[in-house]
Amino acid sequence: MKKSLSIMLVMTLSATLLAACGSSNDGKTNQGATNAGKETGGQQEPVTVTLAGWGASPEEQDLLNQTLKEFEDKHPNIKVNYEVIADQYMDVIKTRLIGGEGPDVFYLDAFEAPALIEKGVLEPLDSYVTPEFDTADFEQPLLEAFKQDGKTYGFPKDFSTLAMFYNKKDFAEAGITSPPTTWEELQAAAKKLTKVEGGKVTRYGFGVAPELARQMYMIQAFGGKVADEQGNAAFASEDALKGLELVVNMHNKDKISGEPKEVGAGWGGEMFGQGKASIVFEGNWAVPFLESNYSDLEYGTAELPTVNGKKGTMAFTVAYVMNKDSKKKEAAWELMSFLTGKDGMKTWTSKGFALPTRKSVAAELGYDKDEVRGAIVAGGSYATPWQAGPTLPTIMNNFNNQFVDAFLGKSQLKDAMQKAQDTANKEIAAAK
Structure with a gap:
C-alpha cells in the first residue's frame, strides 16, 4: 500500500504541504525568525535548515519548490536545503538519525510514526505552538496519528481517504x-x-x-x-x-x-x-x-x-517532523509551521495533487464541495489512519x-x- 501511495499519488501523498509562517495565522513568525538568526550569532547571518523527503512527480516538485521559495522570501535569514531520498527512505532516515546526521525536518508517514516516536528521536512540538497556529483546524484523526502520551510529534502535510x-x-x-x-x-x-x-x-x-x-x-x-x-x-x-x-x-x-x-x-x-x-x-x-x-x-x-x-x-497521511537532535530548532519550527500553516498549505495543495489536512484550506480551495474530491475530503473527519x-x-x-x-x-x-x-x-x- 505504501509503495502504491508513493507511486500513484505519488502515491502516498508524497511531496509536501507548506503553509503560512509570514502571516499571523502561523504563529511565532517574527520572533521565531529573530531567534533563528540568533542561532548563528546574528540575525543577518543566514541559517540553513535541511529538509528531507521522498520523490514526487514533476508537477508536485514544482509546487514544493514554489512553496519553499515563498517561505525563503518571507524569511530571508533562513535557507532551506531540500534533499530527495529516492530509495529506502526510512532506512536512510533511521541510519542518519542514529549517526547524528539526520535532517532538521523530514517527512514521516503515519504508518512509521509510532516506532520512530518510541525511539525518542523526534522533537515534541507542543511548546512551539501558539494559538494562532490553530491546531483545531486540522482534521483531528490525522493529527492524532502523530501524537503519543499527550504529546504532538508532527503536523500532517497532506492526506487521502478511500x-x-x-x-x-x-x-x-x-x-x-x-x-x-x-x-x-x-x-x-x-x-x-x-x-x-x-x-x-x-x-x-x-x-x-x-x-x-x-x-x-x-x-x-x-x-x-x-x-x-x-x-x-x-x-x-x-x-x-x-x-x-x-x-x-x-x-x-x-x-x-x-x-x-x-x-x-x-x-x-x-x-x-x-x-x-x-x-x-x-x-x-x-x-x-x-x-x-x-x-x-x-x-x-x-x-x-x-x-x-x-x-x-x-486515511493515509504524512507529517513534517523535527529531529530531536537538530541544532536549529527555532528555524526548523519556522519552516514546519509555514509548511503546515494555512498559506503554505494552500500553495502546496492548490493543484489538487495532494489534499489539505486543514479544514479551512479545503473549504477555501473548494475541495470539500468538489464533485470528485468532496467525498475524499469528507472522510477525513471520521477515517481510521493507516497506523x-x-x-x-x-x-x-x-x-x-x-x-x-x-x-x-x-x-x-x-x-x-x-x-x-x-x-x-x-x-x-x-x-x-
Missing part, C-alpha cells in the same frame, strides 16, 4: 440511479453490475484490494482490532472476522467482486479505468491517474458505504500473506486469520 469510485455509464445501464450508501446496497449493486460472458466474468461489480491497508476499517466495523494494547496481532477475533467475512463472501459466494490481478490489472485504479470493475475504493491518487490515462471515462465518487450502520474509511503501533509492519505482512488466500477461496477465512495472527505474534515476541 472513497467509492463508480462508473456512471455502467450504473445507468444497470438501472442504478445513485451510489450505494450501505454494504447491503453495495452487494445488490455489484450483483447487477457484474458481467459474465461465455461463463467467464469480464467485469466485476466491485474491485477489491485484499490487504490490511484497505481492510482495517472493516475489521473495526464490528468492534474488532488489528492489534491489542501490548502490540500483539488481534485480527482473528470473532468481531474482526465479521467485517472481513463481508469482503470475502462477495468474492467466494456471490462471485461479484475480484482483485486487480484476476483481470490482469496492477491496482484498483487501473482495473477501474480498463472497465473491468464498476466500483473500486481508491484515494486522491486515482484522480490524476484516471484523468491522464482514461480521460473519456465518466465516473463519480461517493463516501464509502456504511458497515454495521457505521461510517468508515481509511496500529510499532508492530504494524510485522502484523501487516502476516495478514496480507494469509488474507489474499482466504479472499481467493484457497483457505477458510477463520483458519487463515488465526494462522496469520499466531505467526505475527511469534515474530513480535522474538523481536522483543
